[in-house]
Amino acid sequence: MNFKKVELNGFKSFADKTEIKFDNGVTCIVGPNGCGKSNVADAIRWVFGEQSAKTMRGSSMQDVIFGGTQTRKSQSFCEVTLTFDNSTRMFADLDYDEVAMTRRLFRSGESEYLINKQPCRMKDIVDRLHNVGLGKEGYSIIGQGKIEQIMNAKPEDRRAIFEEATGIIVFKSRRQDIERRLSNSYNNLNIFLQRISEVERMLHPLAKQAEKTKRYNELYGLLKNAEINLYIYKHDNAASARASIHAMLDSLQAAIDAGREEVERLETQYEEDRRKVSESDALLQQLNESILKYTVDLEKKEGDVKVLRERIGFFREQRENSEKFIEDGTLRLQEIERESSAAEQAAAGLRAKIADAEKEISVLDGEVAEYNAKLSEYEELSDRSQKSVIDTIENLSEIRQNIGTLSAKKEAVEERIAEIAAAAEKLKEEIGAGKKSLAECEDWYNELIDYVAREKDTKAAKEGEIAAVNAESDALSEKIFQANARISALQDRRRFYLNIKEDFEGYKFSVKKLMGDSRNNPEIAKRIKGVIADIVKCDEKYEVAIETAFGGAMQNIVTGSSDDARWLIEYLKKTRGGSVTFLPVPSLKPRYETEYTRRALKEKGAVGLANELVRYDPYYDNVIYNLIGNTLIADNIANANEIAKKYPHAFRIVTLDGDVISTSGSMTGGSRRADSGNLLANERKIEETSKEISAAEAEVKKLTAARAALEEKKAKAAGEMETLRESFQEARAKIAALEEKRQSLSQKLAEDENSLTTQEGSLAMLYERMKGIDTAFSTSSEGEEKIAKMKSAADEESEKRKAEYDKLKSELGERNLRLNVLHVYIAQYRAAMEGENGTCERLAREREELTAKIADSAANIQSIAATVEDLEAMAEKTALTPQQRSELNALRERKDALLRDKERLNGALESVMAKSRAAQENIDALSEQRHRQEIELTKIDSELENLQARIDEEYQETYETCLQYKDENFDPKEGQTLVNRLKREINALGAINHNALEEYEALAAQYEEMCTQRDDVQKGIDDTSAALEELKGEMQKQFDVGFDQINENFKKLFRELFGGGKAELQMDYSETDDPLSAGVEIVACPPGKKLTKISLLSGGERALTAIAILFAILMLRPMPFCVLDEIEAALDEANVDKFAQFLKKFAKETQFIVITHRKPTMEKADCLFGVTMEEKGVSKIVSVKLSEVESKLGGDTVA
Secondary structure (H helix, E strand, O other): OOOOEEEEEEEEOOOOOEEEEOOOOOEEEOOOOOOOOHHHHHHHHHHOOOOOOOOOOOOOOHHEEEOOOOOOOOEEEEEEEEEEEEEOOOOOOOOOEEEEEEEEEEOOOOOEEEOOOOOOOOHHHHHHHHOOOOOOOOOEOOOOOOHHHHOOOOOHHHHHHHHHOOOOOHHHHHHHHHHHHHHHHHHHHHHHHHHHHHHEEEEEEEEHHHHHHHHHHHHHHHHHHHHHHHHHHHHHHHHHHHHHEEEEEEHHHHHHHHHHHHHHHHHHHHHHHHHHHHHHHHHHHHHHHHHHHHHHHHHHHHHHHHHHHHHHHHHHHHHHHHHHHHHHHHHHHHHHHHHHHHHHHHHHHHHHHHHHHHHHHHHHHHHHHHHHHHHHHHHHHHHHHHHHHHHHHHHHHHHHHHHHHHHHHHHHHHHHHHHHHHHHHHHHHHHHHHHHHHHHOOOOHHHHHHHHHHHHHHHHHHHHHHHHHHHHHHHHHHHHHHHHHHHHHHHHHHHHHHHHHHHHOOHHHHHHHHHHHHHHOOHHOEEEEHHHHHEEEHHHHHHHHHHHHHHHOOOOOOOHHHHHHHHHHHHHHHHOOOOOOEEEEEOOOOOOOOOHHHHHOOOEEEEEEEEHOOEEOOHHHHHHHHHOOOEEEOOOOOHHHHHHHOOOOOOOOEEOOOOOOOOOOOEEOOOOOOOOOHHHHHHHHHHHHHHHHHHHHHHHHHHHHHHHHHHHHHHHHHHHHHHHHHHHHHHHHHHHHHHHHHHHHHHHHHHHHHHHHHHHHHHHHHHOOOOOOOHHHHHHHHHHHHHHHHHHHHHHHHHHHHHHHHHHHHHHHHHHHHHHHHHHHHHHHHHHHHHHHHHHHHHHHHHHHHHHHHHHHHHHHEEEEEEEEHHHHHHHHHOOOHHHHHHHHHHHHHHHHHHHHHHHHHHHHHHHHHHHHHHHHHHHHHHHHHHHHHHHHHHHHHHHHHHHHHHHHHOEEEEEEEEHHHOOOOOOOHHHHHHHHHHHHHHHHOOOOOOOHHHHHHHHHHHHHHHHHHHHHHHHHHHHHHHHHHHHHHHHHHHHHHHHHHHHHHHHHHHHHOOOOOOEEEEOOOHHHHHOOOOEEEEEOOOOOOOOOOOHHHHHHHHHHHHHHHHHHHOOOOEEEEEEEEOOOOHHHHHHHHHHHHHHOOOOOOOOEEEEEOOOHHHHOOOEEEEEEEEEOOEEOOOHHHHHHHHHOOOOOOO
């Protein structure tokens, strides 16, 4: 004995604590419908780990708790305990002779699981049951309808039974666990790969920054050595340099004095030559006045002649125009003659067409009159024919009065016939109603048969819907995973930017150190407002221009007052923290834009003022206006250059690319390194990354909600699937009821049809009596027929005349239609003729007007010729005389001679001026040399002072400490060149991240660690995949061996149960190529039938086939126990007896708990329990005898 007892407390209808003890062999549980028998099977299934409320026949899992009755309150919890005999160590890991497994559920939803009253997990119970071949999924519990469900299940769903039977269900859970771990590993690998990709993306620019920092450190060391040696050299050689410059200044002063004396001599000579030129100018003025007098007269007369010539040209042009008009007019007159002739011919043709149409109208009028006369004649004949027909109808009426006498005799017979016919008709209606009911019953029966036939397709469609929802849910899960991975990458990027901000990357060491100290020292923090990048924001497109406009001030620190700045400088000195430029807000002088700057905003390419393109707290107005006030932002260097030309030295201009035109006129620009630092952009990137993270998180939230909705949809579809199963079961029950109703309706219909036959015989006798009366009617009817023929002949004659009448009327209509068409044509021809006549009249008027204009033009030509001759005579009289022209030429020659003398004097003057300029330029050059020497003299001290300040500020060294770096072979010229070159190279490096080396090393180490972790994960995936394949092979091998044995057992048992025939189990690979996912198809051939699939068998055959499979499985692997819930309900008496015999046979190896109504099964029971409801809604267990079962359930049930 394996299964000893089950204890129920508050489970479904078992309100009181109930104990059912089981012996070896077969234990039957019996009772009427609704008493709670199946609740025992549900209790066992529940402890086995069932989680589906629908499988437990409830809407929620709390429905399994006793819900109360009219006299009892509901319970707050339920509990079921299964007790097993473990003396043979069926549960090998439990060292107890008896094992009790308990499941407890409270109405709050909390659950408890216990083994021998010790708390455990549900998984602990389920795994131990699986290890001994028990479980809710397979054949341990065969519930109501389970046999039919197994038979109707899809092949791939049916496979679960055989997996449990072959013992691979344990491997399956391991396989699912491995696949789940493998999926998680792949997810982890994807996350690692994405993070590695992000680190790789960060590593490359950081490597470049580290290389740049390394190069910076090298250049900085060389620069320090060169500047210190240059400082030592200038410090040691300052006195000798001053003496050399003073000697040079004395020499230059002597040369300047000599040059000034030469300039004075040349200026005296220049004044003398200038006087002579003035005298020549006076004489030239007199000659010009005389020439001007003659010239004015000449120009006046030439003007008059020109006017006359213009008038002559005008009149000649008029004459040419008139001649051209006469020529064109003559050609137009010829065209008018041709057009007039054509119009007259067209008018004549139209008149001829009008005459022809009028002749045809005259002929048609005669034909219309003739047709009207014929129609009048036909109408008169029709009236005479109508009168003859009326006379014939009067004679026919007299004959029909005689026939009415015979009708009275016939009426008595007809009344009797009506009585019998009414009774027959009523019977026919009843028969019709019966046939209708039978037809409806047949239709409903056929409809249900069709409905049940669609069960497989309907379930397949619903399963397809569930699969589609699952696929969509999986797709959403993948999107959620990708979004989470993207969020992780974005968070890493944001941390990178935040680290840059917090570590003040891109700032020089002294600024970075001071800002870092401010985090730990509140005294420093309260005196610092921030760096420029902290107080200024701007749009991305202006970042380069604004940062260029700020220039080195981006490294400056803003303070609230000059006292704060002084305190911070003292702090830097104490801590040797380098030098920093501070910007005290109240102390800075703002530089406001000028009127020129405002005007320049309207120029092409002007974007705006720098201080207006940034966003900041008005508190910092002084800082912003001091640093970028009066600065214009332009779009490109070309437009900036044009603006600078128009407003020279008025304001500074910066382009969007970072090119600069300063107020001094200098221009700075060129290419900009792609990876150069941008201090203003970092804060924007942090904000943008945060927004992207928020958007991604919102997307994850939306996708999660969508997935939850799909889960609800999936649960709903599963519920609908269960409803379909119940619906099909109900349909099969209705089919049986309709079959009985069909038989009853058919029997009643046959009885009604026999009665109808008797009544129809009586009616036949009455109809014989009617024949005599009908003979009398025949005689009277002959006269009626003769008159009717006369009437028919008259009707035919009338129809013939009507046809001729209609033909004449149709021809008359055609003539009238032709008449109307001809009248329309005549109207059109007359309108066209009037148009042609109008054209002739218009051309005649045009010809008269054109002839008059030609005559006027001929007369005008003669008048113009006379006028031209008079004007040419006047032009000749107006010109200058020869004597006047001779005097004018003499004055012009004298003027030319004076101009040549003046030109010679001007040449001498230019020569003196050139010598004077050369002397002055020499003096200026000497003065410039002297000025440069004076600057050099000043520069020696200032450079030495600046260099000393730089050495102190940048390197914190004094002259004495610098001597340790002194190079005895130092060349100052090469040293200065080296300093300049090193500074250019350092500036070319751009912003330097001084922590880049350390950050790169840390990130590289992190990258190596991540790569190692990735390789570990990949190795884990490879090992897990190998283990999975090994497990699959072992599962397939064990399944194949077990399945083949079950198949052989099934073939043998099928022949024994059916008394012949053949059947087999086949693997179905139609839906998958994976052997571990292939379905199981059942093919059966009862005796006398063809080999077919199980779905085409009857209900009883399917049930018996399923029972054969169950016993075939038990032959392979006997279970500790098996619960059968009315699985033989569909079998007839003979097959139930066979089932009971096999049950008893297999009970030697397996303990059976059978819930049944069938007598043969009960007869084979070793123990019999009854379930009853003495109190409504509360089940109780009683021990019963078979005779008591027959008396309580009835002999019909216990068959």
